[in-house]
Amino acid sequence: MLVKVKKNLIKRFEEEFIRTTDTLWENEVTANLLVARILIGTAMIILAVLVADYAGIMDIDQTFMFRISTASITALLIPAGLCLYFKGRKKWLKIMMLLTYTFVCAGIEATMTYNVPLIMACPIIVAVRYYSRPVCVSTAVLTALLSGFASYYGIKMGKGLKDLNYLQFFPGSLLELGNGSLKDAVLNSAAADYASSWPIYMERAYLPKLLMYWMIATVCVEIARRGRLAIFSQQAETRKSEKIATELNLASSIQANMLPNIFPAFPEYNDFDIYATMTPAKAVGGDFYDFFMIDEKHLAMVIADVSGKGIPAAMFMVIAKTLIKDHSQLGLSPAEVFSRVNDLLCEGNEAELFVTAWMGVLNIDNGELVYVNAGHNPPVMMLDGEVSYLKCRPGFVLAGMKGYKFSQQNMTLQKGDKIFLYTDGATEAKNIDGELYGEERLISCLKGLKKDIGCTEALRAVRSDIDTFVKDAEQFDDLTLLAFDYTPKNKDKETVERTFDATDEKLHEVMAFVEEGLEAHEADMKSTMAITVALEEMFVNISHYAYPDSMGKATVGMRFDHDEVEIYLIDSGIPFNPLEKEDPDIKASIEEREVGGLGIFMVKQSMDECRYERRNGQNIFTMRRKIRQ
């Protein structure tokens, strides 16, 4: 036990260490690239100065300038070029570039000591970008030494370098103008004093600079230290937000599992069918749907939308959903349920959230529907093939006003009638131009459906119509859809589907789900075998390859049509068309046999038809086969 704890600790420490070094390394790489650019820029400036000197704008010895410039430019461009070549990804680049840069700066300083006092500060300012104290300190020390040497060199060799700034004349000095220029005369007269008195010049020229440099260097080292701390705290922030993201994911799956999501929902009832989906805009949402049997013949359907989005809405949603279901199961009338739930929700509702909701309770024997509305969008009814919005009293929202009394209405459904519930995430879905999907589009989409369409297909058709309209615009609101079909089930024509976690562990559940369906439709042994083999292949494909970085879902569905079945698998993973995979050579000898591609080949061989489609970011693979000979 203790050993395990220790091991875990070590593992965590190592992970932490790798992560930290990774971030620092990434920082070093970016810094390298920046420094390479600065080196190139400096080379360009030197080139410009050289050109200016030749053009007579500057007064530096041209031969000397030419030599020092070409040397500096070459010295700068080599490490910069190497850095760009390796894309900054070498440990030694930093040392090489900083050394070169410091030397080149010192060289320039030696050349034009008095003209370029600021150049001393350049190397350390560049070194700060590495956010490393040792790098900064060593650059500072090296610069100070080199700069001292450059000053000394500049003074001592003043004549050779012809830097007039170092020349001083003591009172009473005489300047003798010969045939040469004034400059030559000045240099000639001063030369003697000047070489011997360099310590005085060092004290006057170098020391003040060194002190100023000390201040700059101190600030730079501090900035580097702070920069490194900032990297660490940023990392801590990232880790914190990762943790929050993990918790949100968990919350999201808790919420998803709170809604009834196993379809067919009531396999034991043959009089109706129901299907629903909820797609939150954020990880968790405030929309919900619910359906449950109150007793053997009363089915309750609820759809609701909590104001706001995200976690606050989700928490309120959980309370509202639980209260509505609890009160309904007491056998109260829908209006009474809403009135009581409203009072309870009003208590302590300091966040002033509210819920719009619609609930209907259907007597599945005689079709009597009692419904109540709390400010929710009116459902669309498909009565006897006619599509229209249900006329219902709007009612006030839940959690809005304590003591509000809801009133209910009723109507009678005939066999074949359908109800379509939705939240404003559907009607107020916006496209990129800011246009709303709207109630008109919704109703005309529903009008365009086949009269005998099943719940699942109807919902999918609406969803796809909305997605087509919205296109690439971001989803702003939670989107919930529920379809209810009061048509007695036709065993010959049925669609069932279920969503699973895409992992190998779920394989047996997936297989059991499909085998059950096949058995219920009296598929023969041979077909069952062929279909399950193909199903395993396609499901395992998704679980292994569709979601390389995360855990995803796979929806498996069956559409029965007399003695045929269509099995479809839907995932939102990376696009992959299995049908494009090349067939293996099944006539090859044992040695040449490849194992790859065999699975998909089997699927293609044993099915009557296979289709692949990429739609709305989903891979949809469909296969069809006869289930009886």
Place this chain on the structure above:
Amino acid sequence: MEIIKTVNENVTDITLVGRLDTTTAPDLEKELKELFEQGTSQLSLNFEQLDYISSAGLRVLLFAQKSLSENGKMTIRNVKPEIMEVFDITGFIDILTIE
């Protein structure tokens, strides 16, 4: 899936019970690898109680057949018609010795 192993003289007899699929194929593969390491060269597989085989299972069979093709022998017996169908469409029927 259950793997029942018996050794008669130098023939190793393996009876598979249940399903040979993605989740169970690695078990069989591990078992076979151990046998081959111990020098088993005569393998007899009894499929009488094998109800299901997927491509993951076929991969293991191919692995075994390849391992034994030079200096060994693998035979499969009592194959159910549904599984025979799978062997047929994948061309495995030509490379396996089925009795």
